[in-house]
Amino acid sequence: MTDFSATRAKFHIPDGIIYLDGNSLGPLPIAAKARAAKVIEEEWGGELIKGWNTAGWMVQPRKVGDRIARLIGAPEGSVVMGDTLSIKVYQALASALEMRPDRRVIVSDNGNFPTDLYMAQGLIASLGRGHELKVVDPEAVEAAIDESVAALMITEVDYRTGRKHDMAKLIAKAHAVGALVIWDLAHSAGAIPVDLKGAGADFAVGCTYKYLNGGPGAPAFIYVAAEHADAARPALSGWMGHEAPFAFDQDYRPGNGIERMRVGTPPIIALAVLDAALDAWEGVDMADVRRKSIELSELFIREVEARCPDLVLASPRDSAVRGSQVSFRHPQGYAVMQALIAPGLIGDFRAPDALRFGFTPLYIGEEEVLGAVSIMEDVLSKRSWDKPEYHRRGLVT
Amino acid sequence: MTDFSATRAKFHIPDGIIYLDGNSLGPLPIAAKARAAKVIEEEWGGELIKGWNTAGWMVQPRKVGDRIARLIGAPEGSVVMGDTLSIKVYQALASALEMRPDRRVIVSDNGNFPTDLYMAQGLIASLGRGHELKVVDPEAVEAAIDESVAALMITEVDYRTGRKHDMAKLIAKAHAVGALVIWDLAHSAGAIPVDLKGAGADFAVGCTYKYLNGGPGAPAFIYVAAEHADAARPALSGWMGHEAPFAFDQDYRPGNGIERMRVGTPPIIALAVLDAALDAWEGVDMADVRRKSIELSELFIREVEARCPDLVLASPRDSAVRGSQVSFRHPQGYAVMQALIAPGLIGDFRAPDALRFGFTPLYIGEEEVLGAVSIMEDVLSKRSWDKPEYHRRGLVT
Numbered sequence: 001m002t003d004f005s006a007t008r009a010k011f012h013i014p015d016g017i018i019y020l021d022g023n024s025l026g027p028l029p030i031a032a033k034a035r036a037a038k039v040i041e042e043e044w045g046g047e048l049i050k051g052w053n054t055a056g057w058m059v060q061p062r063k064v065g066d067r068i069a070r071l072i073g074a075p076e077g078s079v080v081m082g083d084t085l086s087i088k089v090y091q092a093l094a095s096a097l098e099m100r101p102d103r104r105v106i107v108s109d110n111g112n113f114p115t116d117l118y119m120a121q122g123l124i125a126s127l128g129r130g131h132e133l134k135v136v137d138p139e140a141v142e143a144a145i146d147e148s149v150a151a152l153m154i155t156e157v158d159y160r161t162g163r164k165h166d167m168a169k170l171i172a173k174a175h176a177v178g179a180l181v182i183w184d185l186a187h188s189a190g191a192i193p194v195d196l197k198g199a200g201a202d203f204a205v206g207c208t209y210k211y212l213n214g215g216p217g218a219p220a221f222i223y224v225a226a227e228h229a230d231a232a233r234p235a236l237s238g239w240m241g242h243e244a245p246f247a248f249d250q251d252y253r254p255g256n257g258i259e260r261m262r263v264g265t266p267p268i269i270a271l272a273v274l275d276a277a278l279d280a281w282e283g284v285d286m287a288d289v290r291r292k293s294i295e296l297s298e299l300f301i302r303e304v305e306a307r308c309p310d311l312v313l314a315s316p317r318d319s320a321v322r323g324s325q326v327s328f329r330h331p332q333g334y335a336v337m338q339a340l341i342a343p344g345l346i347g348d349f350r351a352p353d354a355l356r357f358g359f360t361p362l363y364i365g366e367e368e369v370l371g372a373v374s375i376m377e378d379v380l381s382k383r384s385w386d387k388p389e390y391h392r393r394g395l396v397t
Numbered sequence: 398m399t400d401f402s403a404t405r406a407k408f409h410i411p412d413g414i415i416y417l418d419g420n421s422l423g424p425l426p427i428a429a430k431a432r433a434a435k436v437i438e439e440e441w442g443g444e445l446i447k448g449w450n451t452a453g454w455m456v457q458p459r460k461v462g463d464r465i466a467r468l469i470g471a472p473e474g475s476v477v478m479g480d481t482l483s484i485k486v487y488q489a490l491a492s493a494l495e496m497r498p499d500r501r502v503i504v505s506d507n508g509n510f511p512t513d514l515y516m517a518q519g520l521i522a523s524l525g526r527g528h529e530l531k532v533v534d535p536e537a538v539e540a541a542i543d544e545s546v547a548a549l550m551i552t553e554v555d556y557r558t559g560r561k562h563d564m565a566k567l568i569a570k571a572h573a574v575g576a577l578v579i580w581d582l583a584h585s586a587g588a589i590p591v592d593l594k595g596a597g598a599d600f601a602v603g604c605t606y607k608y609l610n611g612g613p614g615a616p617a618f619i620y621v622a623a624e625h626a627d628a629a630r631p632a633l634s635g636w637m638g639h640e641a642p643f644a645f646d647q648d649y650r651p652g653n654g655i656e657r658m659r660v661g662t663p664p665i666i667a668l669a670v671l672d673a674a675l676d677a678w679e680g681v682d683m684a685d686v687r688r689k690s691i692e693l694s695e696l697f698i699r700e701v702e703a704r705c706p707d708l709v710l711a712s713p714r715d716s717a718v719r720g721s722q723v724s725f726r727h728p729q730g731y732a733v734m735q736a737l738i739a740p741g742l743i744g745d746f747r748a749p750d751a752l753r754f755g756f757t758p759l760y761i762g763e764e765e766v767l768g769a770v771s772i773m774e775d776v777l778s779k780r781s782w783d784k785p786e787y788h789r790r791g792l793v794t
Contacts, residue, residue: 012442021446028442036433040670044612045409045425048743049418057613084661086635087484094523110647115636115661118649122634126491126524135647209662215441216454216665237519238483239512248748250507250532252515264481264512265604268613270667273437346445351645 002288004361010280011213011363018368018375020347023187023325023358026213026277035276039269051268060271061240061262065221067278068212071286072185072204073195074223080258081219081274082266085186085207087236088222089153090119091261092203094235096151096180097123097131099228103150103179104131109138111158116184120153138163142173149179156194157187157323160354162315164192164323168199175200186210189221191293191324191360193286196223203228211324211360212281214274222261229257238263280362292361293324296369300326300357303373308380314354325358332385339385345375399685401758407677408610408760415765415772417744420584420722420755423610423674432673436666448665457668458637458659462618464675465609468683469582469601470592471620477655478616478671479663482583482604484633485619486550487516488658489600491632493548493577494520494528496625500547500576501528506535508555513581517550535560539570546576553591554584554720557747559712561589561720565596572597583607586618588690588721588757590683593620600625608721608757609678611671619658626654635660677759689758690721693766697723697754700770705777711751722755729782731790736782742772 012028013019019027043055052058065079072079082088093106106120117135124131136144138158145152152174157164167183174181183204188194190211196204204223208214224232234254239245240262243253254260298319304311311328330336330353337349347357357372379385409425410416416424440452449455462476469476479485490503503517514532521528533541535555542549549571554561564580571578580601585591587608593601601620605611621629631651636642637659640650651657695716701708708725727733727750734746744754754769776782 014443014445017445019445025441025446025448027445028437033434033437033442036437036666037430040425040430040433040612044422045430046411048411048414048416048424049422049745050738050743051422051613083480083484084635086637086661087480087633090633098523113636114639114645114647117647118634118636118639121649122630122632125630126495126632128524128526207662215437216448217662217667218664220661233519233522235519235523236484236487237515238481239510239515240483242511242515246748248511250511250514252518264483264617265606265614267615267664267667269433269670270614270664273666341447346447348446351643 002284004292004365007280007284007362008365013363016344018345018372020345020357020359020364020368020372022360023191023210023356024348025209025216026211027363029213029277029280031276031279032215032273035272036269039272057266057268060268061266064271064275064278068189068208068221071281072189072223073197075197075226078226078229078258079221079223080261081221081271082262083220085184085205085220086115086119087263088205088220089116089184090123091222091234091236092182092205093120093123093151093153095232096182096203097127098233099180099231100150103148105148106131106133106151106153107141107144107149108133108135108153109141110135111138111160111163112153112155113159113184113186116153116155138165141165142170145173145177145179147177149174149177152179152181154181155184155186157191159187160314160350161327162323162325164321167201171200187323187325190281193290201225208274212274213277215270215277218274219267219270224258224261232260234260236263240264240266284362289361293359294319296359296361296364296366297322297324297326299366300359300369300373303370304328304376307373307377310380311355324360325356327354327356329353330355335390336379336385338390339379340375343375345372399681401689401762404677404681404759405762410760413741415742415769417742417754417756417761417765417769419757420588420607420753421745422606422613423608424760426610426674426677428673428676429612429670432669433666436669454663454665457665458663461668461672461675465586465605465618468678469586469620470594472594472623475623475626475655476618476620477658478618478668479659480617482581482602482617483512483516484660485602485617486513486579486581487520488619488631488633489579489602490517490520490548490550492629493579493600494524495630496577496628497547500545502545503528503530503548503550504538504541504546505530505532505550506538507532508535508557508560509550509552510556510581510583513550513552535562538562539567542570542574542576544574546571546574549576549578551578552581552583554588556584557711557751558724559720559722561718564598568597584720584722587678590687598622605671609671610674612667612674615671616664616667621655621658629657631657633660637661637663681759686758690756691716693756693758693761693763694719694721694723696763697756697766697770700767701725701773704770704774707777708752721757722753724751724753726750727752732787733776733782735787736776737772740772742769
């Protein structure tokens with residue numbers, strides 16, 4: 001049984017803040033501070049270039065990948081870290097399209113995070129071979145899978161509403177017609193149990209700065225199923241994915257398995273911070289996280305609907321098809337969120353009208369949920385969001 | 398006049414170490430420690446998601462880019478940070494090839510760093526349109542430029558020998574036949590004066606963990622000439638390069654100018670460390686750096702040739718065509734480097750037989766050069782490299 005009071009002690013949450021935005025940027029794991037100092041002062045400062053060997057920098061992308069693998073149902077040696085989620089989407093999709101050379105359709109849905117769609121559009125334009133990105137409603141994905149489809153590219157949990165796809169069902173349908181499936185786990189890894197191998201996923205990618213608490217812009221991960229790992233051609237064929245990076249050959253030869261999905265020199269300081277963040281997951285069972293996340297989410301929905309009648313639930317009511325966030329709509333959503341942040345409740349806003357709140361049992365409990373709803377009730381009942389300063393737009397909300 | 402005793406005080410070099418490997422990984426700038434603590438504890442820990450606005454994270458890739466621009470003769474607003482050099486090479490080359498749709502040849506040379514060649518090979522295979530990567534000897538580059546060439550992709554300073562290309566001359570030749578030019582400045586930025594705008598470069602890329610001391614795996618940069626910046630289509634079209642990232646549109650629209658070369662969420666901790674490292678360049682004149690680097694290199698060559706007859710100069714003797722490193726050949730180069738490192742002289746080895754030594758006036762002076770040669774003379778005259786432990790290979794040397 002996971003001890004959530006123990007995990008909670010591992011995070012720094014500023015006094016007076018209720019942080020329901022771990023689905024956007026996880027808070028600081030206390031261990032990250034000392035680990036950053038160590039990698040900077042002892043390893044970089046003390047070992048200098050030797051750190052690539054003596055401090056294990058060169059193998060860090062695989063070692064950290066293995067720690068994440070455990071959380072997403074992936075075998076050891078099937079996940080590697082690096083770059084950003086956008087780049088990893090591109091790698092997975094480029095490989096998948098080449099593995100289905102006679103097909104031209106990529107199916108995605110309009111609940112996918114835009115960067116996935118953008119990267120696909122960029123790849124299609126580069127290839128110039130008439131691929132089509134078919135973006136359908138989330139409910140229409142299953143019906144859109146037919147024998148024209150090369151790849152299904154889906155974010156499991158919708159960044160706006162928390163709606164969750166049925167991974168196993170979509171994979172089964174896709175495989176039945178010979179299509180490959182790429183999963184974006186940005187809102188899944190560390191949020192809900194994922195069983196990539198059991199479900200038969202072909203590729204998966206994700207970021208680590210949300211539920212995995214790796215820090216702003218932390219490195220992304222990519223998973224490739226064992227049966228594809230030695231067959232997929234890396235479109236982004238960088239030296240770290242070469243079979244022998246330090247032979248300095250002139251011709252690219254892909255490394256073994258997942259190694260070939262490495263590209264450039266790994267971001268060592270960021271990987272060290274992420275590695276420290278992952279310490280908080282030791283001894284944590286994803287089934288416990290899921291159970292607690294549902295409890296907190298249900299409590300939140302119940303209380304908000306009872307006490308804040310101006311908010312309309314935007315997330316699925318059925319927790320079985322919902323990730324670890326809950327969204328409510330409000331026509332003045334941006335201003336409402338600013339007004340909630342002022343007294344210390346941090347969630348976020350996604351255009352056009354969604355207020356998002358993430359439930360992250362590692363450091364959030366019932367007390368925070370009830371505290372959050374009190375602030376919401378107060379702000380909405382007093383219409384305190386209706387002030388000019390809350391309507392001004394910043395870059396990020 | 399640059400005060401090199403002042404810059405030297407800004408770096409941490411471990412006691413007993415002579416560090417002539419800043420051309421591979423720059424040493425720790427002392428300011429990076431406090432800056433890392435600040436971005437982690439105050440910004441991430443204290444501001445949480447708000448840091449994207451309040452701590453300026455969102456604009457950091459441009460702000461840091463502008464600081465590097467000054468060192469490479471690029472105007473403000475023409476350089477942006479992110480990803481790795483490999484990814485930036487891919488972006489530049491993909492854009493360039495699209496700008497010359499009727500041409501099929503990419504010219505590079507066998508002194509280019511392998512990842513540049515690998516990324517080009519990967520791009521060519523993805524495009525499947527019969528592009529040819531013509532890799533010639535460095536001396537043959539100029540003659541290889543003709544009207545079949547879409548893009549010239551060249552690393553200005555050879556990572557093995559320090560041989561330096563004539564940037565202005567190659568650009569003039571390329572432009573005369575309508576070819577575009579991409580410069581890899583990995584061994585130029587912070588090493589030698591570069592005048593991208595004056596020379597008329599079309600694209601340039603570089604890493605920041607060598608002469609710019611940004612730390613292991615620090616973010617890369619890309620430069621796009623003003624006349625191309627609004628025309629180049631980003632092949633890696635991520636959300637941070639979108640005209641309005643937070644509108645969450647489904648269709649990609651490239652951002653203005655250099656903004657479109659951003660891809661995914663920026664690596665904030667790494668950018669903060671790099672930003673602190675760049676403080677050491679305030680008040681530094683690249684002409685002074687160049688003059689001092691040549692003085693140190695000439696002293697080194699003179700002393701080594703007088704005192705270490707087993708070493709054969711692999712770098713150009715003429716400092717005008719040499720970057721800021723000096724290489725010597727030795728048939729047992731790997732073992733010799735291990736034997737030099739043991740008593741505290743850190744350079745590095747590049748297959749098959751090159752010993753590399755970087756001269757970085759910000760923190761290296763005559764005393765270190767003379768100390769280095771004493772160690773080299775001792776190790777070579779006593780053949781102390783001829784021990785089994787120095788012949789075992791690690792991952793990185």
